[in-house]
């Protein structure tokens with residue numbers, strides 16, 4: 001089975017954004033999620049109502065307080081189960097050992113969508129990171145800077161049940177299957193923190209864009225070598241069956257933050273170029289040096 005995810009990233013730059021949803025606020029402060037006509041859920045009034053409710057949870061949420069449960073339906077829990085079933089063998093084949101180890105420790109349920117609250121509590125126990133709800137896409141600098149406080153801004157809705165292997169926007173599958181296990185790994189959580197602190201020090205739009213590209217080619221689409229094989233540690237790869245399969249055929253370039261900063265990406269296609277680290281240690285030490293010297 002193949003899938004396509006049009007936006008495996010939680011941040012998108014304005015010129016490459018393909019997000020086909022937007023949040024507007026009514027006069028009485030009620031969130032309304034606008035979907036484009038080609039969104040799989042566009043004609044489903046109940047789905048749209050649920051999206052409004054879930055967006056409202058994020059808007060009303062006070063940072064630090066427990067996240068209220070999202071109202072998922074039986075069909076939506078089934079979407080999660082189908083995805084877990086499909087992804088499990090792909091992860092065994094393509095995910096790096098750091099992911100597999102922490103996915104096991106995190107132990108997300110396979111038969112129902114876990115609530116953000118319970119995943120956040122577990123991730124916090126393992127690495128100190130927390131997940132907070134966000135209604136929709138946020139500005140790159142805001143999203144990245146929040147990582148510096150040990151907080152990952154996460155969507156809570158799930159893709160429309162008619163297309164279990166496709167989403168035009170990052171959803172709870174991407175956040176929890178892609179990001180949460182890596183954020184539960186204390187060494188990777190620290191890299192996310194350093195990324196956020198670097199973003200906060202950034203002074204120009206151009207440099208936010210350059211740093212955003214490094215985020216894209218590492219935390220979202222990073223690969224590394226383990227015993228001679230290319231393995232994924234990026235959430236955009238780990239949350240998409242199609243991306244994981246395409247990863248093997250991509251061009252693998254040497255791990256260079258200079259080269260990443262210079263290479264724009266296209267969120268609408270499988271990534272044709274990936275930057276491959278020699279090992280987890282190599283990725284960690286190179287990124288740490290880069291991020292700590294950024295605007296230092």
Ligand SMILES: [Fe+2]
Nearest residue numbers: 008009010235
């Ligand atoms: Fe992401």
